[in-house]
Amino acid sequence: MKSNILITGVAGFIGSNLADYLLKKKYNIIGIDNLSYGLVDQVPKDIKFFNTDIRSKKIYKIFNNIDIVFHLAAKNCISDCQLDPVETADINITGTVNIFEACKRAGVKKVIYAESSALYENSSVFPTTENDINPKSFYSISKYADKFFAEAYESFYDLETIALRYFNVYGPKQDYRRSIPPLMCELIIKLLKGEQPTIYGNGAKRRDFIYVDDVNKFHEMLIKNSSKQHRTFNIGTGINYSVLEVFEIIQSLINTNVMPKHKPDLEGEAFQNLADISNARSLGWKPKVNLEEGLKLSIDYIQKNVL
Numbered sequence: 001m002k003s004n005i006l007i008t009g010v011a012g013f014i015g016s017n018l019a020d021y022l023l024k025k026k027y028n029i030i031g032i033d034n035l036s037y038g039l040v041d042q043v044p045k046d047i048k049f050f051n052t053d054i055r056s057k058k059i060y061k062i063f064n065n066i067d068i069v070f071h072l073a074a075k076n077c078i079s080d081c082q083l084d085p086v087e088t089a090d091i092n093i094t095g096t097v098n099i100f101e102a103c104k105r106a107g108v109k110k111v112i113y114a115e116s117s118a119l120y121e122n123s124s125v126f127p128t129t130e131n132d133i134n135p136k137s138f139y140s141i142s143k144y145a146d147k148f149f150a151e152a153y154e155s156f157y158d159l160e161t162i163a164l165r166y167f168n169v170y171g172p173k174q175d176y177r178r179s180i181p182p183l184m185c186e187l188i189i190k191l192l193k194g195e196q197p198t199i200y201g202n203g204a205k206r207r208d209f210i211y212v213d214d215v216n217k218f219h220e221m222l223i224k225n226s227s228k229q230h231r232t233f234n235i236g237t238g239i240n241y242s243v244l245e246v247f248e249i250i251q252s253l254i255n256t257n258v259m260p261k262h263k264p265d266l267e268g269e270a271f272q273n274l275a276d277i278s279n280a281r282s283l284g285w286k287p288k289v290n291l292e293e294g295l296k297l298s299i300d301y302i303q304k305n306v307l
Contacts, residue, residue: 006030006066009073011038013174019044021216054095063106071099071113081139092142100153110160116143117167127276130232167236167275171212172301187250188302201265203244206272208236211294214287236275237287
């Protein structure tokens with residue numbers, strides 16, 4: 001019999017993609033989202049959905065009979081978090097601790113939760129291992145706090161916790177409506193419209209981009225894997241590209257001569273990130289979708305479902 005899986009942030013980018021993926025694998029999916037960032041039309045119709053807030057104690061009863069929780073709900077736009085550190089702490093720390101508490105009370109076996117590659121913002125070691133933590137933004141600091149609460153719940157209550165530090169995940173259903181859209185959405189949508197996309201800074205920043213399907217294959221491995229050798233995993237590709245390199249690939253795929261406009265750099269962002277994915281590879285996982293293939297899939301999705 002397939003496990004009962006609960007996903008917080010199920011209306012968001014990674015959460016909705018994970019729900020779609022696990023439904024195809026015949027898992028029973030329960031979803032939580034207060035729709036402050038996610039979109040209700042992204043919630044799969046074949047799940048049991050609760051429109052509620054992760055900070056509310058009313059969620060506790062939802063966790064009864066749940067086997068595994070994926071906790072993905074968060075305030076995660078770095079620039080927005082910089083503007084409101086109080087709400088950032090409330091959602092990302094208080095909300096996460098409330099999820100751990102709900103899991104403890106309901107006897108959930110395992111909670112897999114999102115930390116962030118932003119914990120490496122100040123690192124000068126590349127590729128970066130899970131031990132090279134050096135956060136500087138309010139967002140990354142809030143995610144760092146989650147790590148200590150997870151360790152405490154595991155120590156005091158024997159709750160199995162697994163932390164995922166996603167690098168730059170992209171693919172269908174990214175939130176292009178954000179005040180500062182994710183890079184891929186900004187570039188693809190504007191270029192398809194024949195408009196100038198915005199690049200912050202000179203475009204030299206480098207990021208480790210990973211396609212969402214590869215991420216979901218690792219999610220499924222964690223459902224089945226009972227090894228406690230590693231409790232924290234970097235989820236990236238081990239290859240990074242500059243913003244301008246990504247722009248040039250998309251420009252070529254769309255076959256346009258439109259050039260970007262540049263704005264001042266965003267506060268709190270690292271110059272580059274690059275994942276050491278040795279721990280994830282030790283479970284037999286490796287990313288398979290290269291950047292050009294993933295961008296082709298993203299362009300196709302946006303053409304059919306967004307524009």
